[in-house]
Amino acid sequence: METVFSSPTASISKLMSFTVLLFLLFFCSTFTSTDAYDALDPTGNITIKWDVISWTPDGYVAVVTMYNFQQYRHIQSPGWTLGWTWAKKEVIWSMMGGQTTEQGDCSKYKGNPPHCCKKDPTVVDLLPGTPYNQQIANCCKGGVLNSWVQDPGNAASSFQISVGAAGTTNRTVRVPRNFTLKAPGPGYTCGPAKIVKPTKFITADKRRITQAMMTWNVTCTYSQFLAQKTPTCCVSLSSFYNNTIVSCPTCACGCNNATDPGSCVSEKSSHLASAVRGPGKSTNAPLLQCTSHMCPVRIHWHVKLNYKEYWRVKVTITNFNYALNYSQWNLVVQHPNFDNLTQLFSFNYKPLTPYAGLNDTAMLWGLKFYNDFLNEAGPLGNVQSELLFRKDASTFTFEKGWAFPRRIYFNGDNCVMPPPDAYPWLPNTGFRPVISLLQPVMTILLSGVFLWAYM
Numbered sequence: 001m002e003t004v005f006s007s008p009t010a011s012i013s014k015l016m017s018f019t020v021l022l023f024l025l026f027f028c029s030t031f032t033s034t035d036a037y038d039a040l041d042p043t044g045n046i047t048i049k050w051d052v053i054s055w056t057p058d059g060y061v062a063v064v065t066m067y068n069f070q071q072y073r074h075i076q077s078p079g080w081t082l083g084w085t086w087a088k089k090e091v092i093w094s095m096m097g098g099q100t101t102e103q104g105d106c107s108k109y110k111g112n113p114p115h116c117c118k119k120d121p122t123v124v125d126l127l128p129g130t131p132y133n134q135q136i137a138n139c140c141k142g143g144v145l146n147s148w149v150q151d152p153g154n155a156a157s158s159f160q161i162s163v164g165a166a167g168t169t170n171r172t173v174r175v176p177r178n179f180t181l182k183a184p185g186p187g188y189t190c191g192p193a194k195i196v197k198p199t200k201f202i203t204a205d206k207r208r209i210t211q212a213m214m215t216w217n218v219t220c221t222y223s224q225f226l227a228q229k230t231p232t233c234c235v236s237l238s239s240f241y242n243n244t245i246v247s248c249p250t251c252a253c254g255c256n257n258a259t260d261p262g263s264c265v266s267e268k269s270s271h272l273a274s275a276v277r278g279p280g281k282s283t284n285a286p287l288l289q290c291t292s293h294m295c296p297v298r299i300h301w302h303v304k305l306n307y308k309e310y311w312r313v314k315v316t317i318t319n320f321n322y323a324l325n326y327s328q329w330n331l332v333v334q335h336p337n338f339d340n341l342t343q344l345f346s347f348n349y350k351p352l353t354p355y356a357g358l359n360d361t362a363m364l365w366g367l368k369f370y371n372d373f374l375n376e377a378g379p380l381g382n383v384q385s386e387l388l389f390r391k392d393a394s395t396f397t398f399e400k401g402w403a404f405p406r407r408i409y410f411n412g413d414n415c416v417m418p419p420p421d422a423y424p425w426l427p428n429t430g431f432r433p434v435i436s437l438l439q440p441v442m443t444i445l446l447s448g449v450f451l452w453a454y455m
Contacts, residue, residue: 038222040332040361040409042354044070046145046181046188046220048082051199051212052173059090059166060173060213064098064123065138065158066181071149071352072330072363073222073412079143080157081182083122087174090166092116097130097139098123098159114164120178125157136160143184146328147412149350150365170214181220187227190220224413230254233415234295235408239303241398242424248293252416256290264290265322267377287323289377296321297410299331303403303424304386310342311396311403312388315364317410319374319381326374329383330365332409336395336402338362343388346371360406398426 038044047067054061066080081101091114092100104118125143126134138158148155167173179190198212224231234248257263267289288294298318305312315333319326338351339359352361364385366372371383396402401423408415 040334040352040354040407041071041073044073044222046070046075046222048179048181048190048218048220049199050176050193050216050218052214053212055168055213056093056162056164057168059093059163059168061160061162063136063158063160065156066145068145068147068155070147070222070412072147072332072409074147074150074328074330075143075145075183076327076411077142077144078184079125079141080145081122081124081143081180081184083120083178083180083182084176085120085178086176088166089119091164092121093162093164095123095162096134096160097136098125098161100124123159125159145183147330149363150330150348151328173214175216179218179220185227187222187224188220189223189226190218193218222412227413231416232295232413233297233299233408233410234293235405235415235417236298236300237302237404237418237424238300239398239403239424240305241303241426244424246418246422246424248291248295248298249416249418250292252293253295256292256294264288264294266290286321289320289322291320293416295416296324297326297415299408299410299415301404301408303398306398309391310388311391312386313403314384314386315347316382316384317374320377322377325376326411328365328372329374329411330363332361332363332412333405334361334407335405336360337389337392340390340392341387342390345386345388347385400425 047069049065049067050062051065052060052062064082066082068075091106091109093114095115100116100118101122101124102118103113103116104121106113106117109117126140127142128140130140136158138156141154141157143157144154145157146154175193175195177192179193181188181190193216195214195216198215201210201212202208203210231253234252236248237246238244265287286296288296291298296319298320300316300318302314302316303311304314315331317329317331332352338361341349341362344364346367347364348367350363351359352363353359354361366374366383371385374383375381401420404423405417407417
């Protein structure tokens with residue numbers, strides 16, 4: 001019997017391969033993707049800029065500004081919440097344009113106590129209607145922060161803060177740590193503060209430029225997975241050439257829990273009004289209409305008409321949430337024919353081109369004071385529009401689901417699409433005989449030949 005010995009090199013190679021395999025298994029089982037990168041808005045983020053504008057006897061005065069550099073993602077009511085951890089034992093003496101949610105223990109201060117003594121303060125925006133002596137520019141919007149494409153005038157939010165027990169020079173000031181941004185729930189992950197070149201300010205008459213004493217930036221990126229484990233919208237499809245209506249996938253945003261009657265409300269329920277407006281109901285808690293998909297929002301894409309050189313689509317957005325109105329809503333749609341969009345009815349439109357030479361993505365939103373407000377669930381809880389596209393002979397086709405979008409976002413969240421094999425396809429084409437003008441003549445001649453043959 002022959003014995004085969006493996007070489008030491010082969011054994012070491014096998015051991016290393018086994019070790020790498022174990023590492024990959026452990027890494028894959030413990031790593032959770034947050035999907036913070038958005039291919040349609042690769043540079044989108046919220047940047048927090050902290051400008052030290054003057055020194056005080058025991059600290060400094062700073063203006064903190066949040067800029068929403070995301071093209072189509074808002075921070076909606078009840079607004080943003082910003083937090084951080086002080087590097088030393090700093091306190092907040094006073095604030096304008098914002099306030100902390102808690103004061104903390106300020107018992108060691110005699111006389112007039114600081115505004116906040118917590119090691120990890122939490123700041124919120126002031127509400128509209130705040131007295132002017134407590135306001136600064138870009139403040140007091142209730143924490144609402146719109147996207148810079150849709151509403152650039154309201155894409156920034158600021159507050160002023162007077163910090164004590166801190167350094168009084170660039171060398172002694174310490175940058176806060178562990179910034180958190182809630183909008184209003186989780187979803188944003190903030191990086192560390194980085195000291196950058198001091199911001200320069202131009203005076204109102206534009207004749208003088210002043211400069212901050214010190215500036216640092218914090219960048220926060222969004223992850224839909226962190227914001228909510230389940231999706232928030234879904235897509236249904238239909239077309240003029242097929243009787244099939246493809247509904248949103250069942251349980252796309254969760255399932256109707258039969259054991260929990262309060263999980264949703266039937267639109268035909270006799271107790272609907274009391275469930276929606278009853279005492280103790282929170283305006284922020286979702287109250288969904290019972291559906292098979294259980295999504296707060298549904299987008300329906302209907303291929304409506306086919307012309308010789310154009311084709312028309314109807315888009316309908318329906319709100320199934322009885323407890324929430326969507327103000328400043330927007331829709332992002334990815335379809336290869338958007339480079340030939342000819343006309344849009346009752347919606348605003350802006351092409352999104354994150355990659356040069358590729359124009360297949362559009363941002364749609366309502367007209368101000370007309371349909372930019374999506375009402376809560378009910379008879380008025382929908383908005384709709386129609387899009388007219390020019391046909392491109394080199395790419396246009398109705399076959400194999402080409403007329404339907406590849407991806408749809410509502411308010412920045414990726415919506416659940418139906419499976420591709422469920423799309424309404426063109427019906428199978430039957431045999432159509434080609435009729436020629438010579439056919440009657442040929443028929444007569446052939447008949448004569450057959451009659452002559454049988455004579």
